[in-house]
Structure formats: C-alpha cells, structure tokens
Amino acid sequence: MMGRQGKAQIRTFTQNARRAQIVEAAIETLAESGYRKASFSRISQQAELSSTGMISYHFSGKPELFSEVARTILDTAQKFTTSRMSDERTHHGKLSAYITSAFDFITTHPVHTRALIEIVTMIRDRQISGLDSVERSITSVDQLTDLLQQGRDAGEFGITDSLTTALAIRGAIDEILRHHLSRTTMDLNRCARELTTMVDRCVKSV
Structure with missing residues (x-):
C-alpha cells in the first residue's frame, strides 16, 4: 500500500503538470487573442479544462x-541564449x-515571443497590477552587463561603462x-549580422 509520502509526491507531480498545462494554454491564448481577450474562460478552453475553477485552484x-x-x-529564452553562449570561448564570441x-529565439519560438510582447503591453498599459517583479525581469540587462564587464576585465572590450553599453545593445535589439x-517584416538574419558587426567594432579594445 502506498504511504502518505508517496501520495503527496504523486499529488505534487500532478499539480505541477496541471500548472504547466495551464501556463502553456495561457501562452497560446495570449499569442493568438491578445491580453485583452485572454480571459480564464478562453484559457480554460485552450487547455481543455472542464471549468475555469481549475485555473483558480492553481492560480490566485x-x-x-x-x-x-x-x-x-x-527561463526558456535564458536557456536558449546561455546554450548559444556556452559554445563560445571568447567574450567577443559570447557577445x-x-x-x-x-x-x-523570435524565429524558433514565435508563440512565446508574441505572448511576452502581450504581457509587456499589458504592463505598460497598466491594465493589471502586481506585475512589478515581472517588469523588472523582462527589462533586466544583468546578464549582458556581466558579460561586458568580464570582457572588459579580460582586456577584450574597450568600453568604460558596462551598464550603459548593455542598455544601448539591448535597446537596439x-x-x-x-x-x-x-x-x-525584416530580415532578422541580416539584422543580426549587421548589429553584431556594429557592436563588435564599438566595444573592441584598441
């Protein structure tokens, strides 16, 4: 007979799986319908849930x-970027x-990209409160700032202010x-090449 601990582990796994299902449905709903129409009812239908109460059970x-x-x-975007950067050995390569x-990422994850844009728009339109920490995470350039500082310390970059440079690069992107x-519609591959070449010239140590 399965003990309480085993049942708790199964329940936790099931709850996590249900939360993930709801989150994925919310991503798809935001991308397809926009944040103004991303009601619990639509998300529930997208997730093929029996009622909106199942969303309310997992999310307040x-x-x-x-x-x-x-x-x-x-997190998905972070893993995507980190994986690419880990293949490089120089700070120029990582940048x-x-x-x-x-x-x-926008090419390989179009639904995630559109959903995140909707959340950004939602925050900027002040249509929903309680997302201050989300806004900070979305606008964070900490990873890029750290990379630029490390490149400067290693003598690869000739910049004087890592944060300002990071904000300029992120703003261009x-x-x-x-x-x-x-x-x-723009040729993103060409844009990536052009921006990479420009940034490389700007940060290069002389």
Missing part, C-alpha cells in the same frame, strides 16, 4: 498566472551569440524586434 488570479507565464518564457540568439513584430 491573473497576476499570479501571467507572472508564471512570463517566468516560463524568460555575438547573445545578440544573434535574441533574433533566433528590442527596437529591431519591435519593428519586425509590428508588421514591418
């Missing part, structure tokens, strides 16, 4: 659900991988992606 409300959605997307991975997503 939209702030908690959309926070988990953003965390899931950001190039950081930039190109941002453009490659986000602006190109914004134009691409706003129906101004």
